[in-house]
Amino acid sequence: MAVAARRTTADSTSAITKETDTSSSIKKPTKKRPRSTQRPRRATRKSRTNTKATASMEATSTTQPMEDVPVKSTHLTIKEETRDLFNSPPNSILLHACNCRGSWGAGVAASFKKKYPAGFEVHVAHCKANKAESLLGTTQLIPPQASDAKSGKSHWIACLFTSVDVGKKKGSRESILEATGEAMQGLLKQIGEVEDGMTVGSIRMPKINQGLFDVPWERTRAVLEGIEVPELLRSAGVEVVVVELEEEAKQ
Template sequence: MGKGKATAAAAPPPTVKKQLRIVERVGDIFDGPANSVLIHACNCIGSWGGGIAAAFRLRYPAAFAVYRDHCQRLSPNEKKSKVKSKSKPKQKQQRKPPPHYIGCLFTSRRVGQNRDSPASILRATKPAMQDLMQQVLAVEAQNHNISELRMCQINAGPFNVPWASTRQVILALHVDVPGNGGGGGDVNDDDDDDDEPLLRIAVWNRQADWVPNS
């Protein structure tokens, strides 16, 4: 054996696997309190052209610019890998009130007729959501308060995937939470009292007769 300095690598912080909870709500996702994270599904070509994305573009132009630049910087192959590994951008709204974070899940490479298949979109949803949750936890760890996670019924509009299928994927995935995690659904734990706000996603859907507040 050669001589070597014992380099005790710092042990990574302990994590525990938790599951997300979903609560279904009727109303406008944009009415979230300050410091909510508003989450929607995105393509990788840099367009928020229709569906709820168009409303995001109008309300959060600075977040749209970050998203578009992120897409433009990447080659098609990189975009594909980003679908698997990244759910950026996420940016605080410039205008006030209230400031929101915007969470983008890259679940399909393209849109319209060229959108990915439902199976592919569902496959991409899992790592995109896991990555977004890691980003949310990282923001919280820097003592930036996040009040609530709000999401639309992602993939159920132009991407044409039934919400029930996406919901199933989200409920089945696991998130690595530091330490004991302080809540959420423990993988082997059915205790419903163990509920942590940051692992609970409010999924908002409009009623048919919905009218925007603003």
């Protein structure tokens, strides 16, 4: 009985196997080649052209810089020109280095005093309201004054306090350069915070510090070029146009 049972079970199993084999022979699934063993497709003329173009572009990009995409510098850009400083476009910022005593008595400061008398009054009031030592390394940004604008002088005036005094009491070169960097950083911050609806133009200035403060222009320029522009102003880029005065160009 046990043997018969085994035989019966085996027969039924073989029958099931035969049915399975019969059904599999009717519809035999196709085996896909592994991805690594599949034959590569023949490239069409269009794909070959695109491949060549891509390779050519990659080769060009590694050997030639993209000249039509300007890169905004994160630092101040200094550009030098020879022209009349006071004939700058409206709303330009005319910058000059000042002492902290409220005196525009000599050098280019005397020209500012003559051309912007209302702006000078604002400057004197600012110096009287603050201690001289506390102004060092700061900047006073004077908006265009109505009476000055009537005479055609619609300019902002930026006074960089780079030395407490003048003459024999002026600061050392190192202290003047340090104050210049701090004052310029303060000016850039103020420009970003102007919210009175007026448009602030480019920054224009003479070669500051080299006159009465006796600091070589190359050293001041190096300080200015090392100043990082705040993120708020980077999208437009900040260019400082250094105007060489006509009398300086003749020397």
